[in-house]
Amino acid sequence: MSSLRDATRERSDETKFSALLLQVQTDHVGNRIIFVVEGDSDITLFNMVLRNTEFFYCTPASGKADVIEAVDRLRTRISNQVYGIVDADFDHVLEKTYNDTFMTDVHDAEIMMLHDEFITDFITEHTQNHILGPMQIDEVGQRLMRNLMSVCNEIGLVKLACRLLNLNVRFKGMNYFTSEAVTVNDFNVSINIQILIEAAIRRSPRVEQTHCIDIYNKYVELNQAGYCIYQTANGHDFCQLLAQVFKQPLSSDRNVTVKGVEKYLRSKYTKENFERTNLYEQMIRLIETDAEVEEVA
Structure with a gap:
């Protein structure tokens, strides 16, 4: 076969x-x-x-x-x-x-394309007007960008840990929200590393749950190494997280998709x-x- x-x-x-x-x-x-x-x-x-x-x-x-x-x-x-x-x-x-x-x-083309104007424009275009009115958009945008990049870095370090341990853990196609590894509350995004590791292993038939501790220990080691988050964060993960933020009631378009975010990101990236x-x-x-x-x- x-x-x-x-x-x-x-x-x-x-x-x-x-x-x-x-x-x-x-x-x-x-x-x-x-x-x-x-x-x-x-x-x-x-x-x-x-x-x-x-x-x-x-x-x-x-x-x-x-x-x-x-x-x-x-x-x-x-x-x-x-x-x-x-x-x-x-x-x-x-x-x-x-x-x-x-x-x-x-790390990838999507991370390459990220810049402050993109995130502020995205917030402006996708937030309900009554919420947008009193908002300090630049401040919220910078905070959201830092928050998303921090969470994506955490996910990236877990992926890198699995790679260095030669474990075939399946992250492709993983929804971090339905697995409850990542949660959103308005413009705040948080992650639970233990849940992420356990959920990723559950969808990986060739990896035993006993490897959870090995992955976590390697993740801690990598976290302490202080790698640049722009090398570890994955742009597709960033777009998934941003799309989820705007599936909440604050959004003017709750049908926003990951592909839609990626397309918007490309449209805001210039030759300059x-x-x-x-x-x-x-x-x-x-x-x-x-x-x-x-x-x-």
């Missing part, structure tokens, strides 16, 4: 790569620099903040490992310069790098914001290097 699943996965991966190869071998792409990114939303983002006639963005739409593999394979099949762009996840913390693949400066990142510098340097080579030639 396992070998059948592996064979099916291999066929699917090969189909995705073939589609990617066809996409870049067109007159439209020509000799442009190709960036392979993780998903369609990343193509949207980079076309918004760094649309350039010398760049072409594409994706296998299947995650970080597949981007890295696709870059290696494309480089052997086409003459274009090919690079990957992926979320760093914990790689900066773990001091891990990749050949020909750039990483976000912080992106130009402050190391990722931008790495990408734009490729054009400058090409220009220097042409001058020498």
Whole structure:
């Protein structure tokens, strides 16, 4: 059964790569620099903040490992310069790098896009007017941002603890609120680490509950290490928490979704914001290097 699943996965991966190869071998792409990114939303983002006639963005739409593999394979099949762009996840913390693949400066693209104007605009647009009127919006926004990032950091440290312990704990798709690990009260968000660990293990069939103490002890150790929260907090978690805040009676739109928050976040991120990142510098340097080579030639 396992070998059948592996064979099916291999066929699917090969189909995705073939589609990617066809996409870049067109007159439209020509000799442009190709960036392979993780998903369609990343193509949207980079076309918004760094649309350039010398760049072409594409994706296998299947995650970080597949981007890295696709870059290696494309480089052997086409003459274009090919690079990957992926979320760093914990790689900066773990001091891990990749050949020909750039990483976000912080944990992921969503964390990269966060800024004060986004949170104040989101509050303004999604809070009922009678609550918004007497509110000190900038102050509430800064406090909410700190609160959300702190909780996301706590979740991130638990995830990192599981990774360092080589435990296959399933966090993907986890709802932190129905599991009662995270609670909200108006603009205040709080987390119970013990409940988070226990709930995550319950949805992980290959991990025994006896590992709870190991995970908690590793989490405490990591918490004391003082890592930058922008390297440990996950942007998708941030968006889930923010969406939940605005499912309360204070919200003018209680149907707000995680995808809706992520879309709003992208809409508030500008080229000027992106130009402050190391990722931008790495990408734009490729054009400058090409220009220097042409001058020498």
